[in-house]
């Protein structure tokens with residue numbers, strides 16, 4: 001008995017020693033991982049993906065003194081912020097091929113990176129314009145309350161009177177939501193002192209909110225844009241015009257809960273002219289925004305390599321150590337920042353075995369549909385609207401030239417796609433950047449960009465080339481109904497659907513934001529609970545894509561925040577050493 005007891009005690013003691021040794025070894029591995037101590041690295045920081053967020057991250061990292069390398073798979077940087085000449089026989093015609101207007105890039109980034117010195121130049125857009133198939137038109141001005149009142153009065157006096165209150169209501173919400181965009185979401189539910197501290201700080205910062213404002217934010221987060229607009233307005237024309245921002249890039253019609261927030265996301269930026277919700281055209285197209293950021297990054301010392309696709313993120317001893325390129329080249333770094341779609345970044349390149357199971361499941365469940373088709377056109381002349389005649393440049397050519405006459409029209413386009421067919425009558429958010437920007441095509445011609453929805457959400461799986469052309473023809477017919485010269489004015493057409501967005505630009509599922517802006521994918525849930533602070537489950541790996549909080553859109557915030565997190569962690573590690 002006694003011998004057995006001694007043996008048992010010895011075995012327990014042995015187990016305890018082993019457990020202690022294992023814990024010590026794990027601590028040592030974690031400490032080594034945290035300190036980044038495993039021999040010299042080729043670079044301090046590698047940024048995977050040269051979209052605008054990757055470039056912003058690189059600029060901030062390089063400015064902090066880090067030797068930084070950007071690796072971009074395509075022959076050019078910019079990702080979805082790209083200016084291209086899609087017609088080989090007409091190289092003088094350039095289109096802003098995917099994203100098309102600016103509003104969300106905050107002054108902090110513009111100033112920190114001195115983007116204006118590097119070529120960032122915005123022309124504020126003119127009014128929203130919709131010409132109606134049954135006759136007449138409406139213009140909505142973001143910056144002129146008097147003209148807005150006059151315009152809206154033509155459709156509803158009641159709505160015209162409601163408009164200033166609506167604008168003030170939105171401005172009040174922007175005061176709450178705007179700063180939240182620049183807030184790093186706290187890790188809600190975590191009991192770690194740092195996370196609790198961050199949660200309390202967020203609560204403290206919002207201590208001034210009253211019952212009314214919290215109710216308004218709750219409504220915004222939970223309502224459909226249709227229900228919200230029904231509470232405010234009566235005229236179908238006004239509601240149609242205001243509903244567009246609620247469904248941009250979204251796999252949801254205007255009657256779906258959550259679309260009110262999408263409208264707010266698109267309404268809380270300004271282009272620096274002080275008018276909330278105003279949008280603008282970058283001279284040279286959206287590629288010029290990325291080029292300006294790239295110049296800032298390179299001036300700060302970052303190296304930018306194109307045609308350099310990354311195949312794998314190297315994880316050793318539980319820590320990111322660098323990357324392997326498609327050609328097999330291994331490049332090491334103390335820190336890796338990835339800006340790719342979450343499925344590519346984590347499931348394909350980091351690998352499931354290097355990630356916690358919960359996180360893998362969250363990324364597998366990530367919703368990434370859009371059903372967006374971008375149609376870029378070269379025009380021999382401007383659209384001559386029956387309601388506002390003339391092919392000479394006029395105010396209504398300078399803003400959004402919409403094809404979204406009413407909410408039921410928009411809803412029907414979504415219902416078609418949800419039922420598995422491309423919209424019979426798609427809706428479009430159209431713009432004519434050449435109303436201001438003379439750099440995109442030869443004098444006398446114009447470029448028109450149509451952001452349209454919807455085709456079925458699985459069209460990322462096959463090219464659907466002929467059907468996309470037929471869809472584009474129907475879209476053009478819709479405009480032709482209100483501007484009868486439209487069809488005959490088109491000299492070149494470029495149609496980019498979900499398959500091309502996924503396979504050429506890495507936008508998995510064709511989603512324009514690397515993931516839907518649905519409620520369960522916002523703030524502390526973006527891209528996964530516990531990892532909304534631009535860090536990832538792998539120490540040394542940071543996440544800067546539009547699939548993090550404040551994305552999507554060309555806002556650069558994910559890039560800035562990921563770089564700041566990497567810089568802060570590095571400084572803490574150095575201080576500890």
Ligand SMILES: Cc1cc2nc3c(=O)[nH]c(=O)nc-3n(C[C@H](O)[C@H](O)[C@H](O)COP(=O)(O)OP(=O)(O)OC[C@H]3O[C@@H](n4cnc5c(N)ncnc54)[C@H](O)[C@@H]3O)c2cc1C
Nearest residue numbers: 049051052053073079080099100101310506546552553554
């Ligand atoms: C049709 C369309 C219209 C839009 N309109 C607007 C708009 O008007 N205004 C607005 O603000 N936003 C708009 N958006 C959204 C906005 O463009 C995106 O949210 C934003 O550009 C994404 O930036 P990003 O840097 O996070 O990612 P991306 O731009 O997707 O950049 C990721 C980069 O990684 C590269 N890459 C992919 N795989 C690899 C690899 N293996 N190795 C190395 N590099 C790789 C890609 O080529 C790409 O350059 C639009 C998007 C689309 C598609």
